[in-house]
Amino acid sequence: MSDVTIRPIRVPPSMDAPEIVDLEALRQLRNAHARQVHGSSAYDLTLPQVLAAWQDQADRTVIGRLAERNGLVVGTVGVDYLPDAQSRTAGVMVRVREEHRRRGIGTRLLREAEGIAADLGRSVLQGWTEHRHSGGASVGASTGFGAVPRDATAAFALMHGYRLEQVYRQSTLDLTATASHTATLGARARAHAGDAYRYVSWLSPTPAALAPALADLKSRMATDAPSGNVDVEDGEWDAERIARIERHDAVGGVRRLIGAVRHMPSGMLVALNELNTSPADPTMAHQNDTLVRAEHRGRRLGMWVKCATLARLRELFPQVTRVETYNAEENRPMLDINEAIGFTPISSAGEWQKRLS
Ligand SMILES: CC(C)(COP(=O)(O)OP(=O)(O)OC[C@H]1O[C@@H](n2cnc3c(N)ncnc32)[C@H](O)[C@@H]1OP(=O)(O)O)[C@@H](O)C(=O)NCCC(=O)NCCS
Incomplete structure (x- = not known):
């Protein structure tokens, strides 16, 4: 030593x-x-x-x-x-x-x-x-x-x-076996949500006009996702931070597919789902943030935004055959959606904390 x-x-x-x-x-x-x-x-x-x-x-x-x-x-x-x-x-x-x-x-x-x-x-x-x-x-x-x-x-x-x-x-979804199932779930969720909402999606780099709304949605992940006893500090989100992340993505050849739901009467983006692909394994996509704004929950926007973005993934990246995601074990609302879509557990990760005296 x-x-x-x-x-x-x-x-x-x-x-x-x-x-x-x-x-x-x-x-x-x-x-x-x-x-x-x-x-x-x-x-x-x-x-x-x-x-x-x-x-x-x-x-x-x-x-x-x-x-x-x-x-x-x-x-x-x-x-x-x-x-x-x-x-x-x-x-x-x-x-x-x-x-x-x-x-x-x-x-x-x-x-x-x-x-x-x-x-x-x-x-x-x-x-x-x-x-x-x-x-x-x-x-x-x-x-x-x-x-x-x-x-x-x-x-x-x-x-x-x-x-x-x-x-x-950590869960995985086999995209080859679940296409029609996701389409059915997505269509049902969309019908349930009603005409006040519209699905939109884009590939990074995020257009300047959408970046502030995306930053605002992402800022809610730190407050809205369950965090147990972990002291969550995530910093400020703004359009520049989105641009920095997407510049890093570009260095690694990472493509970011962003799906969102717009509430038409207010014009606001109220639901988000992000998927990444990476050259490290072109057959896999990584699930990033998923969020529905608190005021718009209970309308199946979470199910809709996930299924619609998986459908876009299939169209834009046909080489991708599976998606991997991480969810807190206590996050029942998110796990319910993922389990219904067909995600199955493969391993686990831990968030540890120590207070220095
Ligand atoms: C975790 C890790 C960093 C430990 O490194 P290390 O140099 O082997 O750790 P140390 O020799 O200082 O071990 C200190 C104590 O940890 C515990 N420990 C470490 N490895 C252990 C093992 N394989 N089984 C049981 N106890 C273990 C023991 O109490 C050990 O003391 P001891 O050897 O006197 O019994 C190493 O296993 C590693 O790199 N793992 C993969 C990366 C990782 O998981 N990092 C942690 C994320 S922060």
Whole structure:
């Protein structure tokens, strides 16, 4: 352990700069971990994507450390936080190369991260973990809904005083087997919603005229989606933030399909459903935000916006055969819709939190 040193991650100005090796090492650890939990390369990131995310820290600042042993990067940690003096939370992500685990490297990196957070005045640390179902012992969420396997990740988090505040279910939808079913559900939901509503959709980049309405809908995710005991801080949403996200998407060849429902009498967008495709696996789409404005719930707009956007996905991206999504286990309204559409659970993810004293 004494031969392991920890140093800051350097963010290079371009792909050609020598410091790019730091981000490449980080990317390799990240992708290896993603492949381990997902069993495929569908969640891989390219080096230009990682560089873009570290260079543009307008929405979340990231500080990183590398653990090195004999010149080899054996672990990484990142602390990310809102660039807002009022904010009290910080996200933390530790990864240790598989052959170097159980030697205290993760603990050293986590302590380093907690020190960085404390120095920044961030007293609530949060961690997102992903797990493969193992069938063995598990850890339940403090919400009472869902559990994650008691694997290395969970044991490490518990040992360091983190509490499992929420469990997310990862589910998949087989698009090849569900087209007519989704069409039927969508048509029924549309008829139920009535003539006051109209479905619209577009591909990123979001037209300037729609960006403020999209930002407003996305700002509601932080307040309206169930968050258990997690202190959610999401920052401000505006048209510039949408443009920044979509610029990052473009670097990685990510396409964003946005479906929305407009309330015709007021002209407002009142429901949202976003899907992404990525070159990492062109046969898969990732489900992002789904939301219906509180005043318009109970009219089956959630079912309609999801089914209509899945239909657009089929038309625009015929190579996509499945969609993956994450939902909080206590989010019954969303799970009801997804289960009716045909999503089935495949694994789980955890949202952990620790309050520094
Ligand atoms: C979680 C992770 C970072 C731990 O790194 P590590 O260097 O092996 O951790 P440490 O050696 O410091 O372990 C500290 C303690 O955590 C617990 N722990 C870690 N791995 C464990 C395992 N496989 N089984 C049971 N307990 C484990 C133990 O209590 C351990 O202390 P001990 O070895 O004295 O018994 C590493 O397994 C990893 O990279 N996992 C994939 C990425 C991830 O899930 N990161 C967490 C998200 S923030």
